[in-house]
Structures are given as structure tokens and as C-alpha cells.
Amino acid sequence: MSGAVSTDDLVAWIRAFRDAVHARKDELTRLDSEIGDADHGSNMARGLDAVVAKLDPAPASPSDLFKTVGMTLVSSVGGASGPLYGTLFLRMGPTLGVETEVDAATLGAALRAGVEGVVARGKAELGDKTMIDALSPALDAWDAAAAEGLAEAARAAADAAARGRDATEPLVARKGRASYLGERSAGHLDPGATSATLLLEALRDTLAGAA
Amino acid sequence: MKKFVNDPANVLAEALRGIEAAHPDLRVDAENRVILRAEPTRSGKVALVSGGGSGHEPMHGGFVGRGMLDAAAAGEVFTSPTPDQVLAATQAVDSGAGVLHIVKNYTGDVLNFEMAAELAAAEGVQVESVVVADDVAVTDSTWTAGRRGTGTTVILEKIVGALAEEGADLAAVAELARRVSAAGRSMGVALTSCTVPAAGRPTFELPDDEMEVGVGIHGEPGRSRVKLASAREIAKLMVDPIVHDFGAPVGPAIVLLSGLGGTPLIEQYLLYGEIAPLLAEAGVDVQRVLIGDYITSLDMAGASLTVVKADDEMLRLWDAPVVTPGLRWGA
Numbered sequence: 001m002s003g004a005v006s007t008d009d010l011v012a013w014i015r016a017f018r019d020a021v022h023a024r025k026d027e028l029t030r031l032d033s034e035i036g037d038a039d040h041g042s043n044m045a046r047g048l049d050a051v052v053a054k055l056d057p058a059p060a061s062p063s064d065l066f067k068t069v070g071m072t073l074v075s076s077v078g079g080a081s082g083p084l085y086g087t088l089f090l091r092m093g094p095t096l097g098v099e100t101e102v103d104a105a106t107l108g109a110a111l112r113a114g115v116e117g118v119v120a121r122g123k124a125e126l127g128d129k130t131m132i133d134a135l136s137p138a139l140d141a142w143d144a145a146a147a148e149g150l151a152e153a154a155r156a157a158a159d160a161a162a163r164g165r166d167a168t169e170p171l172v173a174r175k176g177r178a179s180y181l182g183e184r185s186a187g188h189l190d191p192g193a194t195s196a197t198l199l200l201e202a203l204r205d206t207l208a209g210a211a
Numbered sequence: 212m213k214k215f216v217n218d219p220a221n222v223l224a225e226a227l228r229g230i231e232a233a234h235p236d237l238r239v240d241a242e243n244r245v246i247l248r249a250e251p252t253r254s255g256k257v258a259l260v261s262g263g264g265s266g267h268e269p270m271h272g273g274f275v276g277r278g279m280l281d282a283a284a285a286g287e288v289f290t291s292p293t294p295d296q297v298l299a300a301t302q303a304v305d306s307g308a309g310v311l312h313i314v315k316n317y318t319g320d321v322l323n324f325e326m327a328a329e330l331a332a333a334e335g336v337q338v339e340s341v342v343v344a345d346d347v348a349v350t351d352s353t354w355t356a357g358r359r360g361t362g363t364t365v366i367l368e369k370i371v372g373a374l375a376e377e378g379a380d381l382a383a384v385a386e387l388a389r390r391v392s393a394a395g396r397s398m399g400v401a402l403t404s405c406t407v408p409a410a411g412r413p414t415f416e417l418p419d420d421e422m423e424v425g426v427g428i429h430g431e432p433g434r435s436r437v438k439l440a441s442a443r444e445i446a447k448l449m450v451d452p453i454v455h456d457f458g459a460p461v462g463p464a465i466v467l468l469s470g471l472g473g474t475p476l477i478e479q480y481l482l483y484g485e486i487a488p489l490l491a492e493a494g495v496d497v498q499r500v501l502i503g504d505y506i507t508s509l510d511m512a513g514a515s516l517t518v519v520k521a522d523d524e525m526l527r528l529w530d531a532p533v534v535t536p537g538l539r540w541g542a
Binding site for chain 2: 029033034039042043074075076077079080081082084122173174175176177179180182184
């Protein structure tokens with residue numbers, strides 16, 4: 001990889017995300033049982049299994065890949081996570097056109113378009129104790145490090161996402177089912193921010209060594 | 212976990228098989244997990260589509276039939292259905308007169324129904340949506356996802372289903388739905404947690420001498436945890452916030468006391484015996500009462516109280532014939 005990733009690399013990212021969610025499925029469900037409805041791990045695992053089943057043969061381009069991932073998540077996850085994660089990928093695709101190789105700046109712009117889509121659909125703001133608390137700082141970190149290449153941008157983004165995830169612990173939720181707990185939602189990590197961090201950590205691990 | 216299951220992953224698919232076997236008036240689209248009336252929608256009749264996570268039975272699939280819903284999309288347990296499920300239900304029942312989506316106010320349900328309505332509109336189906344948000348336990352809507360949709364949904368599906376059966380157009384059906392939705396208030400209390408089959412253990416821990424006040428219907432903890440109280444005291448915890456939230460005198464009303472799945476009917480009646488005088492005292496003129504498991508939260512012990520301020524038209528439509536697995540009278 002010389003400053004750019006191919007469709008195959010991005011397929012590897014999605015597979016790595018599936019594997020990470022499976023490995024942490026019980027933890028995601030446990031977090032969700034504390035402040036939600038105990039289904040985040042199983043729903044994401046089921047949806048990502050459906051996604052991976054559609055990736056062989058690999059889609060022709062990153063744009064096609066993200067469209068397939070988004071449509072499949074929307075139609076197989078349910079809950080709020082289906083439309084939100086689905087929208088993330090559905091909005092990433094169109095920014096990439098027919099390109100088959102993607103550099104750090106382009107992938108960063110695609111991620112930003114995806115996260116903006118999530119914000120538009122879910123209407124969450126930073127600090128509401130949602131996946132946005134991990135995704136939004138990750139985007140900024142990506143952009144700041146993009147000049148140093150893909151591996152560095154992904155590392156910075158994953159670190160920022162993890163910090164954003166950890167910062168959800170003391171927050172009182174203002175969106176989603178956890179918001180019904182009011183003050184009682186404080187003291188727990190947000191499950192959505194936790195799975196979103198897995199997404200960026202999977203990207204970091206996939207791109208480690210990329211220029 | 213002791214439950215009637217074969218494989219926790221197949222609970223929904225296998226339950227749908229049972230619904231199809233039990234009710235010849237219904238048809239199950241197993242692929243899309245949609246429960247429909249066996250008869251196609253009469254030409255010119257507005258269709259009612261609801262849906263949501265499973266685990267609240269008889270809602271919604273048990274309310275499909277003449278005088279109530281035309282179709283219900285069944286999500287996984289406590290997980291809203293996906294947009295393509297709702298789209299499949301919508302397209303299957305549209306006679307050309309349009310479709311009303313009845314959505315309970317949970318983030319997932321709202322997002323998936325929104326996406327489905329956009330897709331249906333693109334396919335040329337006229338869709339109106341009503342979002343039920345009746346749970347008075349949620350007081351600070353600004354800082355939450357808003358009030359949850361609970362018991363008013365059942366009463367709305369009955370009343371609005373009757374109007375659609377009479378041949379009213381989509382605008383009138385949607386207008387009545389919004390009126391019923393605005394007239395309903397609910398409050399729930401849980402004595403135990405519940406067990407999602409895929410999770411295998413109770414969603415939260417609740418000691419024997421405590422209860423959760425202000426619960427929704429997804430096994431989530433409530434707004435506060437307090438010491439277990441007598442039925443008389445619990446009745447007050449349910450009635451007071453509802454009456455307070457109405458503000459003005461309620462007058463004629465339809466009342467639903469629903470068990471949450473793990474509370475026997477004898478306790479529900481005992482509880483209603485305490486609720487009835489409190490409602491009367493507060494100026495609620497109870498015209499119709501429904502008691503039993505109508506909107507449940509798997510095996511949770513507990514109950515939710517719903518009061519819908521009802522005008523003459525709502526009462527007339529409430530009494531109209533209904534033929535569904537969950538509600539059946541006048542036919």
C-alpha cells in the first residue's frame with residue numbers, strides 16, 4: 001500500500017469490525033443492559049454477519065462496498081443502531097465515486113460525510129452520550145493526522161474514539177433509550193460509543209503499516 | 212433461564228409459525244416477519260400498519276384483524292423492525308387509499324419507520340405517521356428522546372382501526388390518531404426485571420424488597436427505584452402522575468390496566484380495585500376498562516396504567532366490532 005487503500009483493504013476492515021464485535025459481543029450487551037435494553041451486542045453481531053456474507057466476491061469499488069454494507073446493516077440490525085450505522089456507510093459511498101484506491105484525505109472526507117449523516121438522522125450532539133461522542137473526535141483526529149498517512153490517521157482516530165468513549169462514562173444520556181434513566185445513566189460507558197470505537201480500532205489494525 | 216424455546220436465536224421465527232398455525236384469519240410473511248390479515252385490504256380502505264420489537268405480545272401482531280390493524284411488522288425481541296420489513300407490510304396492505312404508520316416513540320422505531328415511510332413514498336404509497344408518546348414517567352422531554360410510547364398505542368389502534376373500517380380517508384384517520392395520541396397518558400411499575408431470550412438472564416437486578424417506578428416496556432430500569440409498597444400505595448404512584456400531567460379535569464375516559472407479562476390477572480384486578488376509587492376521586496369518569504396482558508415486557512412482573520380522555524366519537528369507535536387474536540367483541 002503506497003498512500004492509498006484498495007477495496008480489498010476496506011473489505012478487510014469490515015471483516016475485522018465483525019470479528020471485533022463478535023469478540024466483544026457479551027461486553028456490548030452487558031453495557032446495553034445497564035442503561036439500555038440488552039441487545040446491542042447481539043444485534044450488531046447479527047447485522048455484521050449478514051454484511052460479511054455479502055462481501056464474497058468483493059464489491060468492485062469502495063463506493064460499492066460501503067453501499068452494500070450500509071444497505072445490509074439497515075435491513076438486518078433493527079433498533080436505532082441499524083439506521084444509524086447503516087446511514088454512516090450509505091453516506092460514505094457517494095463521496096468516493098468510482099475510485100478503487102483511497103488515500104487518507106479521501107477516506108477522512110468519506111468518514112466525515114458518514115458521521116454527518118448519522119447526526120442528521122439521529123439528531124445527537126457531542127456530549128449526549130451516544131456513538132457521536134466517539135466518532136466526532138475521531139474525525140478531527142483523523143484530519144489532523146491525515147498528512148502523515150493512512151496508518152497514522154487511523155491510529156490517531158482510534159485513540160481519539162477510545163478517549164471519547166471513556167468520556168461518556170460520567171455523562172447523563174440525552175438521546176436514545178438510556179436517556180429515560182436520567183441521572184441513573186451516569187456511571188456507565190455508552191454501548192454505541194463503545195462499538196463505534198471498535199469500528200475505528202478495526203480500521204487502525206487493518207491499516208497498520210500502510211503509508 | 213427457563214423458557215419455552217428451542218434455540219434462543221429462533222424465538223421470533225418460531226413464534227410467528229405458532230401465530231400462523233393458531234389464527235386462520237391471519238397470514239404470516241415469514242421472510243419479512245410481517246403479520247397480515249388473510250383477506251387483502253378492501254378497495255378504498257385506509258390501511259393501518261404498526262410494528263415494533265417483539266416481546267410485547269399481544270401487541271402488535273395480536274391486534275391485526277378486522278376493526279384494528281391491517282399488518283404488523285415484528286422486530287427481534289425489544290428491537291424495532293427494519294425499514295424493509297415495514298415497507299413490505301406497507302406495500303402489502305395499501306389498497307391505493309394510503310397507509311397510516313402507528314409508531315411508538317423509541318429512537319429505533321422512529322428511525323426505522325421514518326426510513327420506511329421515505330421508501331414507501333418513493334414507491335408511490337401515501338403514508339401518514341403518528342408517533343405515540345404517552346409515558347408520563349418521562350418528565351424532561353427536552354433532555355431525553357421524549358416520552359415513550361406505551362399503552363395508549365393499544366387504545367389508538369382499536370379506535371382508529373374502527374374509523375378506517377368505516378371508510379374514512381387517510382387525512383381523517385391520521386387526524387383521529389393524533390387526537391387519541393394526544394389524549395393518552397401512561398405510567399408503569401415493575402416488580403421484577405425480565406429476561407430477553409438471547410441474553411439468557413434478567414436485564415437488571417432488582418432485590419426482592421424493591422420495585423422500579425416509571426418503567427417502559429423493554430426491561431429497562433425505571434425512573435426511580437423504591438422500596439416495595441402495598442398495592443394501595445402503588446396505585447397512587449400510578450394514578451397521581453397521570454392525573455397531575457393532565458392538569459385539567461379529565462372527564463370521560465377509557466382506561467387500560469395492562470399486566471407486563473409476569474403478573475397474574477388476580478393481582479391486576481386487585482390493583483384496579485385500588486386504582487378505580489383514586490381515578491373517581493380525581494375526576495376521571497371511567498367509561499370503558501380493559502384489564503389484562505395487552506402490552507407486555509416479556510416476563511416482567513408489573514403493570515402499566517393508561518388513561519385516554521375520550522370524546523363521544525372515540526367511545527363509539529371503541530365499541531365498534533373488532534376481530535383480532537388480542538381483542539374481540541361485537542362481531
